[in-house]
Amino acid sequence: MKKLALNFIFLLIFPYLGAQTIINRDQEISRMIDEISGEKIEQYVRKMVSFHTRHNLSSRTDPAQGIGAAWNWIRSEMEKSIAASEGRLEVKFEEYTAGGPGQRIPRPVVLKNVVATLRGTDSNDDRIILISAHLDSRAQLDSDSTSYAPGANDDGSGIAAILEMVRIMSTRKFPTTIVFMAVSGEEHGLYGARHMAAKAKNENWNIIAMLNNDMIGNSGSSETLLNDNMRVRVFSEGVPAYETEQMAALRRYTSGENDGKARQLARYIKEVGERYVDQLNVTLVFRNDRFGRGGDHSPFCAEGFTAVRICEFNENYDRTHKIPAVVNGIQEGDLPEYVDYEYVRKNTGINLATVANLALAPGxxxxxxxxxxxxxxxxxxxxxxxxxxxxxxxxxxxxxxxxxxxxxxxxxxxxxxxxxxxxxxxxxxxxxxxxxxxxxxxxxxxxxxxxxxxxx
Ligand SMILES: [Zn+2]
The missing domain is CATH 2.60.40.10 (Immunoglobulins)
Incomplete structure (x- = not known):
């Protein structure tokens, strides 16, 4: 038996347990987490806001404003890491057509996802880890493609996390392939993620985990005025959306209703995320998503992949999908000054820790x-x-x-x-x-x- 190499032993005392938990950190993963920059995250978020709106029917050709400028900028930002990756990083647009009569996008439009693939170093290992955020934004109305829709937190925060991870992880080698996605079409019905999930299914991608980051930078709640940047939610489905009769029979036989693959991934994010990131509690929410609202992990769950959503613990409904304005003395709108960048930094850390640890692990x-x-x-x-x-x-x-x-x-x-x-x-x-x-x-x-x- 090979002895476990304990690179770093960290003793943490949990007073409520009255016992010690030994935490072993891989120093290289810790170094990557130390490289996550709150300043860079803020720059990325402010750049995303500068496009005025990233509505799915906004301009695709204006160089400075609209969704087209946003996906071009994200692509160019990711491409900066190709040299450091020694050619392992490939950045592409993934085009698809969304919308049509009777749909929330009322006419067909060609949209783009930005997909950066960091190829694994083991050619015999076809495993893929997917990490995703959405690049589009919106105001109140589905059809309002011109109003200021900054989308700093929703989902500029998720895009910033992805960009930071591409920047840092491209300088390291992993046997497993990591795919970083910035998808469009989310706000009108998860079009971009649906396209990717269908493609992954058709092409038989061996996805072992999909992490959807959507709104990871707001730490205070509206109405109840809670303020907490020490907790983040991971949503995971219980009984899988994709389940054959045989899978259902086995689930009933083993009483496995709390042990689907998404649940295992959620527990993994809690254990590994908290192993590496201090002052952050990963709170597992045992439901697929919030009431009445969906996310880009759901199409992946529906296709049978292991997918979860990472999301702030407290939401502020004065900000989300609101046109910036002062209403009854309250500043509404998803503006960059209300993003808690230290919180985004920590949430990026749990993503990076999870992806790195899993990418380095055996199957x-x-x-x-x-x-x-x-x-x-x-x-x-x-x-x-x-x-x-x-x-x-x-x-x-x-x-x-x-x-x-x-x-x-x-x-x-x-x-x-x-x-x-x-x-x-x-x-x-x-x-x-x-x-x-x-x-x-x-x-x-x-x-x-x-x-x-x-x-x-
Ligand atoms: Zn969102």
Missing amino acids: EPENCGIVVSGLTNKTTLRWEVPSKGQKPAGYYILIRETYQPLWEKKIFVTGTEVTLPYSKDNYFFGIQSVDASGHESLAVFPGQARRQVSQR
């Missing part, structure tokens, strides 16, 4: 099963070595009581089978691959062990 263990034959107070788990990526140094067995939302225990094992003195009836289990430096894959929730399945 998930495959055919993970729990042996259910025989009456025993122990639990036997079996799995197979991942076929993608480097071979793991070992595996983490995750354990929690069935009523708990988060994993409670993490046991390192080698080999591909383990028997533990915990009753399978009383706990939930997960299995992760891990390399010698502690980069872990997403957790896999085991189904019935394959030998039992094949005997049926």
Whole structure:
């Protein structure tokens, strides 16, 4: 067994637990997070605001204003990192036609997404991690393509996070491919993300995780006047939007309704994000999105991919989708002076930590099963070595009581089978691959062990 290299040991005392949690940080990931610049984030947001409106029917040809100027600028900003990537970074427009009679975009229009692909260094590894934000903005009315719609927070903040990650991550090498997307069409029905999700499905992209960042820079609430830049939400679907009858049967059999792939990704973001970013609590919201509002992760969920939304904890409804004006003494509008740039910096950090840790990790263990034959107070788990990526140094067995939302225990094992003195009836289990430096894959929730399945 290869010994786990503990690059950096950080002892954190959680007073409410009365116990210590040991946090092992990869120094290189910490260095990347240290490079995230709040100043640069503010510059990116102010540049996005300078386009006046990024409405999906605004000008595509004006060099200074409108959605076309915005996607051209995002592309050129991303292209600055090609040299540092030694040619691994490729930046492209992805064009599609949206709208038509009876739709929220009432006439067909050609829109562009900006897609930057940082090719993985392992040619045998086809895994892709997707990170996304939307470049369009809007005012109150669907049809209002000319009013000032700064969209500083919605979603200038998400675009700024993506640009910072492209800048920093392109200077590093990852075996896994990372795709950074700035999509259009969101405000009128997620057109840009739908186009990408359909393309990914058709072309069989092996997406292991999709992180949608939409509004990550507002730290104060309207009405209730809460103010908190120490909490961010991760929304994840429970029962998957995409579920075959066979998947549903297995979910019922294993009581896996809280253990779909999006949930595992959400737990991963909490664990890894909080491992690397100080003064930020990742709050898991166990629903796909907010009431009455959607996001660009949803088309990916619908196509069967593992996708979540990252979003500020407190929203300000005086700002979102409002034309800037002082109304009853309150400044309305999504203006750059109301974005909390330190909060965006930290939220960029949890994204970067998650993507980097996952991109450096071995693939998930495959055919993970729990042996259910025989009456025993122990639990036997079996799995197979991942076929993608480097071979793991070992595996983490995750354990929690069935009523708990988060994993409670993490046991390192080698080999591909383990028997533990915990009753399978009383706990939930997960299995992760891990390399010698502690980069872990997403957790896999085991189904019935394959030998039992094949005997049926
Ligand atoms: Zn948005």
